Amino acid sequence: MAEATFRIWRTEPGGEGGFQEYRTAVSDGMVVLDAVHRIQAEQAPDLAVRWNCKAGKCGSCSAEINGRPRLMCMTRLNQVNLNEPVTVEPMRTFPSIKDLVTDVSWNFRVKKGITKIKPRKPDFADGTFRMAQRDVDRVQEFRKCIECFLCQDVCHVLRDHNKHEEFIGPRFLVYAAQLEMNPIDTADRIPELKADKGIGYCNITKCCTKVCPEHIHITDNAIIPLKERVVSRYYDPVTRLLRLFK
Amino acid sequence: MQVIPVRVEPRGFGQTSRRDAWWAVPLGVFLGLSAFIVYATWAAFQGEHYTYGPYLSPFYAPELFGDSPHAWFGPKPAWWPALAPFSPALLILPFPGLFRFTCYYYRGAYYKAFWADPPSCAVGEPRKGYWGENSFPLILQNVHRYFMWIAVLFLLLLAYDAWKAMWFADPVTGAETFGIGVGTIVLVVNVVLLGSYTLGCHVMRHVVGGTFDEVSKHPVCERAYACSTALNYKHQAFAWASLFSVAFSDIYVRLCSMGIWTDLRIL
Numbered sequence: 001m002a003e004a005t006f007r008i009w010r011t012e013p014g015g016e017g018g019f020q021e022y023r024t025a026v027s028d029g030m031v032v033l034d035a036v037h038r039i040q041a042e043q044a045p046d047l048a049v050r051w052n053c054k055a056g057k058c059g060s061c062s063a064e065i066n067g068r069p070r071l072m073c074m075t076r077l078n079q080v081n082l083n084e085p086v087t088v089e090p091m092r093t094f095p096s097i098k099d100l101v102t103d104v105s106w107n108f109r110v111k112k113g114i115t116k117i118k119p120r121k122p123d124f125a126d127g128t129f130r131m132a133q134r135d136v137d138r139v140q141e142f143r144k145c146i147e148c149f150l151c152q153d154v155c156h157v158l159r160d161h162n163k164h165e166e167f168i169g170p171r172f173l174v175y176a177a178q179l180e181m182n183p184i185d186t187a188d189r190i191p192e193l194k195a196d197k198g199i200g201y202c203n204i205t206k207c208c209t210k211v212c213p214e215h216i217h218i219t220d221n222a223i224i225p226l227k228e229r230v231v232s233r234y235y236d237p238v239t240r241l242l243r244l245f246k
Numbered sequence: 247m248q249v250i251p252v253r254v255e256p257r258g259f260g261q262t263s264r265r266d267a268w269w270a271v272p273l274g275v276f277l278g279l280s281a282f283i284v285y286a287t288w289a290a291f292q293g294e295h296y297t298y299g300p301y302l303s304p305f306y307a308p309e310l311f312g313d314s315p316h317a318w319f320g321p322k323p324a325w326w327p328a329l330a331p332f333s334p335a336l337l338i339l340p341f342p343g344l345f346r347f348t349c350y351y352y353r354g355a356y357y358k359a360f361w362a363d364p365p366s367c368a369v370g371e372p373r374k375g376y377w378g379e380n381s382f383p384l385i386l387q388n389v390h391r392y393f394m395w396i397a398v399l400f401l402l403l404l405a406y407d408a409w410k411a412m413w414f415a416d417p418v419t420g421a422e423t424f425g426i427g428v429g430t431i432v433l434v435v436n437v438v439l440l441g442s443y444t445l446g447c448h449v450m451r452h453v454v455g456g457t458f459d460e461v462s463k464h465p466v467c468e469r470a471y472a473c474s475t476a477l478n479y480k481h482q483a484f485a486w487a488s489l490f491s492v493a494f495s496d497i498y499v500r501l502c503s504m505g506i507w508t509d510l511r512i513l
Contacts, residue, residue, distance in 0.1 A: 067263030067368055087263045132462035156364040161376040183460045200380030204354040207367035220448070220478060224350055228391075228452035235388040 001025040004082040006035055008047065009089040011098050020044075021085060026077055033061050033072035036088060036100070048098040056213055059148030063100050064089040069150040069211045091153035104149050110168050114197070117179050118187035131183045142178035142222060144214040147171065151208035151218060157201045167198035170208035170218050177222035180229070194230045199223070257370035259362070268366040275359035279352075282489055286339065289496050293333035295503040296496070300411045301429045303496040304436055308403045309334045316407075338400075342492075345397040348390035350448045351485050391449040401437070401444050408433045414511075426513040432498045436491040443484035446477025 004026045007019040022039045033051055040047045052058040054073045061072040066080055066087055080086050094102040123130045151170040157163050168176075176197065180189050193199045208218045216222070232239045262268065289296075289305050296303040297314040309316045311323050312334035322332050346352050357363045364371050379387055411430045413422040444450065455461040455471025462468055477484065501507040 064263060064368070066265045068266075069368060081265065084265070089263060132460065134468075135460045135462050154367050156367075156371060157376065157378065159368070160364060160371045161374070163376070181459050185459070198378075198380060200385065201376070201378035203357050203363065203378050203384070204350050205358055205364065205367070206354050207364075210367060219354075220481075224448045225452060225456050228449060228456065231388045231391065232452075232457065235385075236391060 001027055002082070004035070004077070005085040006039060007085045007087045008036065008039065008044075009087075009096070009099060010044075010047070011096050017096060019087065019089075026082065028078075030077045031073055032063075032065055032070075032075045032077065032080070032086070032088060035077065035086075036072060048101045050101045057146055059146035059213075062091055062102075062148045062150050062153065064091060064153070069153045071148060071150070071213050074213055091149065093153045093155070093159045094149070106164055107147070107149055107152065107169075107171065110172050111175065114168070114172060114176055114179070115187050115189050115192060117182060117185050119184045120186050129184050135183045138221075139178050139181050139183075141216055142174045144216055145171065145174055146214060148213060150211045150213065154207045154211045155202075156205065156207065157198075157203075163198065163201055166196070167201040170202070170223065172197070173199060173202070173226060174216060174218055174222045177226050180226065190226075190229055190233050193226055194234060199227055199230055202227070259370050259372040260365060261370040262366075262368055264366075264368060268369055272359040272362075272366055275355045278486070278489075279356060279359065282493055285493055286343075289500070290335035290339050291331060291333055292500075293335075295500045296335070298429065298499050298502040298509065299415070299427075300413055301427075301433060301499045301502070301509075302407050302411075303335075303499040304404055304407075304433070304440075304492050305335045305339060305496045306333075307400075307407050308338065310337050341393065341396045342400055345390075345393035345444075346485075346489070348387050348393055349485065350390070351482050353387060391453070394444070394447050394449045397444045397447075398450075401441055404433075404437050404440060408437045424513070425511055427509045427511045429498055429502060429509045431512075432491075432495050436488070436495045439484060439488040439491045442477050443481070443488040446474055446479075446481050446484060448478065448481070450474050451478050 002025070003023055005021055005023045007021050009017055010020045011017045022043055024035055024038050024042065026035055033049075033054060036047070036049050040049065049061070049072075051061040051073065053060070056071055056074040059071070062069065063072050064070070064087075065072065065075050069091065072088070088100065090096045090100045090102045094104050094106065097103050119129070122128060149171060152158055155169050157167050158169050176189055176193060179185055179187070202223055204219055204224065206219045209216070209220070212218055286305065289303075296306040297316055302309060302314070302316045306312070308318060310318050311321060313321055317334070326332050358366060362372050363376070377384065379385055408430070411433045412424055412426060414425040414427070415422050451471065451474040454474055455464065455467040458464055458467065461471050498507065502509045
């Protein structure tokens with residue numbers, strides 16, 4: 001059986017971290033998570049790695065493989081060059097708890113701060129609504145999100161500029177779009193998106209779209225449409241004038 | 247057991263664990279946009295060889311003032327400052343230029359390629375400070391929708407120029423007859439690509455239907471939104487194709503006008 005070398009980030013007891021090399025057997029069809037599990041089973045029983053479904057649907061095994069944010073369970077070994085060491089690091093945008101496990105609790109706090117859905121009056125006495133499927137399809141794309149937070153990890157506003165207090169990141173702009181564009185929603189999130197959610201910080205480099213394992217068009221379908229709604233509300237004098245006559 | 251998370255420090259400029267050629271795309275964007283800007287600036291200041299028969303270079307269209315038969319209002323106006331250089335393109339090019347400059351696709355591309363913000367995805371940046379498009383000066387990018395409307399007007403004018411490029415004057419009688427030359431095809435393809443780029447613009451998509459949560463209740467808007475969305479999925483490709491086509495159209499007309507290339511008549 002062939003062997004490959006993995007350079008895995010290990011957090012040391014004092015809080016510092018560094019790469020440690022492991023050489024392990026690999027075979028056809030293996031994914032990076034399989035290799036990490038084999039290393040954990042045979043060489044490093046104290047290696048911490050978060051995982052659950054191994055099917056790219058739970059969003060638990062997010063990491064950076066050869067510097068690219070990816071799900072370990074969806075990265076087949078034939079997609080990486082095994083002739084040189086494969087680096088496996090935790091997501092750099094979030095604090096490392098131990099080894100490959102990061103503290104992503106900030107995301108859950110951010111989610112709580114977004115105005116919840118406020119449905120309009122039901123269309124029928126039985127409390128049901130009628131919506132056109134094509135209107136629903138638009139927000140349905142956003143519901144594919146598995147909250148792996150790879151988009152948050154790669155976003156340079158959070159990753160390099162540490163704007164966690166001022167910017168909610170692509171994941172929650174998608175979440176806000178999912179609510180804001182919902183056909184039955186009546187809440188208004190545009191003021192908060194401009195103010196404390198910091199949509200203006202996004203400079204649309206599309207890195208979030210590139211790493212999304214669910215292939216959600218984060219920038220084109222969620223962030224830019226929200227940016228345009230903010231522009232209409234606050235920066236476009238013509239639409240502001242027209243609103244006065246409505 | 248209490249766990250104290252440790253934040254992995256951000257890296258310095260250009261530092262990354264990526265193994266791929268992450269610099270290739272930003273470098274290609276830098277070279278492509280730089281080449282276009284240099285050529286367009288040079289061509290705009292030439293002020294000659296921008297027409298050939300019924301063809302008018304898109305850099306000079308519409309020709310408001312100028313010496314060619316395409317000029318709307320005659321030659322260079324008297325009020326133009328004597329010391330300022332004049333070329334019909336100088337009155338025109340800033341508008342499509344600013345449309346592209348404020349375009350969402352180009353913004354993302356040149357922030358990476360020219361300003362390294364970031365140099366590429368998951369690659370360390372040169373600066374610690376960051377304001378994004380949240381404050382001056384980049385908040386001015388929100389003017390994009392106004393340049394989009396001007397670009398639509400230019401699109402109509404270029405379509406009219408492409409139509410006029412199908413009518414060739416007889417050298418003896420001066421009578422115009424319908425015809426198609428290679429230059430006609432070049433100018434028509436240019437309009438089609440510019441149309442695909444402009445009508446698939448994110449702002450266009452927003453104003454024609456994206457502003458509604460239930461666009462299905464507005465049938466005309468729904469159709470327009472679907473068309474704009476279809477073009478929007480290829481916005482990057484159309485951005486580059488139309489940039490190339492507009493430069494090539496100018497080169498074609500220029501080289502025909504200089505006698506270096508011969509325009510073949512197909513019909």
